Amino acid sequence: MMNNQGRPTNNNAASDAQITGYKSYTGSRGLEQEELLIYEIGDTQRTGVDLPEVEDFKSCLGDVERDQEIGLAGLSEPEAMRHYTRLSRKNYAIDMGLYPLGSCTMKHNPRLNEKMARLPGLGDIHPMQPLSTVQGALDLIDTLAHWLKTLTGMPAVAMSPKAGAHGELCGLMAIRTALEAKGDGRSIVLAPESAHGTNPATAALCGYKVVSIPATSEGRVDLAAMKDAMGPEIAAIMVTNPNTCGLFEREIVEMADAIHAVGGYFYCDGANFNAIVGKVRPGDLGVDAMHINLHKTFSTPHGGGGPGAGPVVLSEALAPYAPIPYVVAGEEEFNMVEHDVEGGESFGRMTAFHGQMGMFVRALSYMMSHGADGLARVAEDSVLNANYVLASLKDVMSASYEGPCMHEALFDDHFLKDTGVSTLDFAKAMIDEGYHPMTMYFPLVVHGAMLVEPTESESKQSVDQFIEMMRHLVKAAKGGEVERFSGAPYNAPLKRLDETGAARNPKLRWED
């Protein structure tokens, strides 16, 4: 029988209400679905995993067998899939759009790297299985080390640090150990006021007092002030280059000379290595130690906040103090040195096992895909995209410093003066436009900072769309549309959250 029941197929709205919509009964908004906590969906009797039955046996647990219920909620597999899929859709992600978080290098994460990390011979090997059964893994670590040393022009690299801040700790511990080996007990580390918070926190962990060096009006380290602060008590300088204002430190070599002249070391924060990879080798600039965030420059996924990986390249002077373990390429096979050799000067071990192997695989896959030629283009295109943003917005926003910038462009809130719109409001309005905001209020050296890092992953069309969106928002802010900003975001899964309430009465876990 033919279908003879017609139905409405045009979208002519009959009333305003049909355009603006009704508040739903469920709280969901179409594809934007509300989702409860696992504890409100599942219970202790439900499970999404089938396990074999356990035969009778005699327990060897002693007298501390668990006898209390834990209270863990279980979900069946379809419930779990739906729960986490729904939650995933409440996240912004690189896969969804430009992610201009300055200082974070939110570039495309190739899925080839995920596939490589899951090869059974790389993902399913144990850190304590015999070295004779993991020669390929040791070769891979050694190969990645070679790439990192070549790209930085440094003679050695410590692979085990688990993240950027862990790498900083590794570098400073090597420095302090090297100084102590000479009987030199220095007490101060110099760091610019524009530094990442991890720098002073790391120096403090190593027992150093941190003295802050001011920035010049050009957004760079004040070399004269740094020289004035130099002396026999200075163990190291910690300088980010390119710096957190998105600028290359022109006087980097003079800084290196100044710290070396007083017998200290130059720690470079490599967070912004993306801007110069394949173009400039930090080893040519007098650097003694630098961590490399594999999750930034070499695209291992950020995963909602980790895991990272932070290998540290070291100069000849610091190499003997590197942490264990490390891989040694022998004539016939690779070896892993897991204990300090006799008479060795390693400062010790930073982590169980050998470092973030899963991240090593992904990073090397990314590097090999690009090659020497592609990596130089990564730097060039990231710098080009940032300068293009700067050039296209500096007539309406307030650029903090003269260009050219490196891979990120810094603006401050002068252009919002007297608009009643703050940096925070502006950022939240970007969410309504379908973008993740840029980094805000960092670096601390400019007022109401907005640090934009488009990365090389963005096409010209994508960057143009971003620029157009920003120009619309600037116009709206200057045109007095305060409400567009003060109540934003209007279109996100949630409105602004009460962070004060969260901190005053912390509720950090589920309780019945």
Place this chain on the structure above:
Amino acid sequence: MTIYYSEDHEWISVDGNVGTVGITNYAQNALGDIVFVEVPEVGDDFAKGDEVAVVESVKAASEIYSPVGGKITETNGELEDNAALVNSSPDGDGWFFKINISDSGELEGLMDADGYKTFIAGLE
């Protein structure tokens, strides 16, 4: 009872040998919504200028320096559950601690209410 003010925006209200210390309205305003105050332990000794307490908002933390030297005699237990008192009543219920002043001469370097008013006017 006399009230003195420091350039770090603390006030100290002196009654005999004992000073009650808090932060000024200007300071609470600059910090924003206060979420936590870490007060010293009763019995601890501090010199003038020592870090004696920490006050936190959501995105900022600030040290409180002791305006005078002495021994802590009492702390404001109310702040533990209700740090918002510092916002609502900075110079009253939002006090931080009481200190037994070891050298009343140290009060001389502090400002009076008018002096502090002029001081903050200069910061604008």
Place this chain on the structure above:
Amino acid sequence: MRYLPLSADDRAEMLDKIGEKNIDDLFVDVPKYALLKGLVDLPLHMTEMEVEQNFSAFSSRNVAAGDVPFFVGAGAYRHHVPSSVDYQIQRGEFLTAYTPYQPEISQGTLQTLYEFQSQVAQITGMDVANASMYDGSTGCGEAALMARRITRKKRIIVSGNLHPHYIEVVKSATKFADDVVVVNDPAINQAENLLAQVDETTSCVIVQNPDFFGNINDFTALAHALHEQKMLLVVVTTEIVALGAIKSPGEMGADIVVGEGQSIGNGLNYGGPYVGLFATRQKYVRQMPGRLCGETTDAEGKRGFVLTLSTREQHIRREKATSNICTNAGLCTLAFTIHMSLLGEKGYRHLAKLNHAGAVKMADKLRAIDGVEILNATFFNEFTVRLNKDAAAVVEELVDRDIIAGVPVSRLYPDRPELANHLIIAVTETTSEDDMDIMTKELKEVLK
């Protein structure tokens, strides 16, 4: 250059807008001599196929755990992870998101972190857990530092049965803070008199349960005695599945619990990335390192989650922060949480039982072999045996017979000849009875 979208025309047009002729004009601030004239000495870009070939070559020179009878534990364990876990963590919305600094568009990450913190607090029997550390070992170092902040004392007593890598990490984490770290000798299946070693300068005692050699201990009395002297008990668990079968450290009175969470949701990955679990009592929460996620409401009163108590952290407190940690183990915590949600109470407890039953069976089989002595009176899924030969040599011989038999203790304690014949053997739900029988048969021959 499949990952780089800008064309030559785009680049020319963009340079024109910027007002420069050449890309290197943008690198004008780099000292001239340091700007490379050519390319670094590395291979040129590769196709996907070429990259895959390279990695297949690396991979094929390793023995994957799943391909042979496999008994290696000692801090990392091979468990079965449901397929849906790996699918979910590869969703772009999770995989390619940053730290949830913009809560309005990060509720996916934040809600899972809240679920993670809840699960970890429950399993460890503690009040609160953070959003994870890099791994168990670095968490252990942080625990030592936290104990000092709380007690303002500097002497740390470390059990000789703590994983040797963890001991080394505690030493390096406290190296420049002039703490005194007192480490006991390994004491396989002997009671350590830890209490006799504490004095009034002691901040904490660090123990492991089940310990490095597999023994299970009750630390209730120790916790009680330490608390009387205002000292803290730190309990480490490297096999988190064990807490499905034994009393939680919280029930025993621990003040800080550190765990390696790799067993749930995460593969072996040759040692990382893993996920550090970190839990404590409510009263110490402000001394805790790392990120914390908390519940709140949005402007319309809807429930939502945010990162909170951030003033403890480096980006605000800088040199006065509780730790320099910035990243956590984000994606690994997600894998942990999804796997744990699939297991639930019932599955988790059952998984633990299954692991223990397997280890008991394996121990019984090995006990029957001449030249094998089981040293543990108690154990969960891992135990230590003394062989009549050098354990490292035996392991190598068994590699030739396609078995990976366990971890020779000498690999971690090369300077202790008395431990040369000791082997740590782990069994999980992935170990089949066939695997056990092959191992038993071949070991018997090797020990002849």
